[in-house]
Amino acid sequence: MVPQYQTSSHSFDVNADNDIKPPKSEILYEGYLYDVTSFMSRHPGGNIIRFYAQPGEDATLAIQQFHYRSMNKILKILKTFPKRTFQPSENENGIKMRQASFNKNFNRVLLNILS
């Protein structure tokens, strides 16, 4: 298996020759990290996806709430990306802290959309 190294903003793959490959962008959705490196600049919803590609962010609620009308399509797209299991030890505290405040904001936005 390819070892992975995490910095504050990106993860790097290092191959057997210890060459560092370009940074990879991953999105956490329902316990899996999806490699969205090639998709980020094509995301129809724009650059907000970059925020969620930071280590420590969980995009699950944002994805479900912002695409609630087209989740089938979104899940089909997600299936095309390489994925790996998220280890809870990776940034667990950061996720918990940020999720609490973001959940509140997203629910406010969702209620506005639905009203």
Ligand code: HEM
């Ligand atoms: C890999 C994950 C994601 C995929 C595959 C994805 C895919 C898409 C697609 C296909 C659209 C076009 C509209 C649609 O069909 O619903 C869209 C729009 C949008 N996305 Fe994402 N997205 C992802 C992550 C995110 C994240 C993390 C956010 C954060 C808030 C986000 C926010 C939006 C917004 C605001 C729009 C515009 C909605 C609209 O025009 O009504 N997306 N996305």
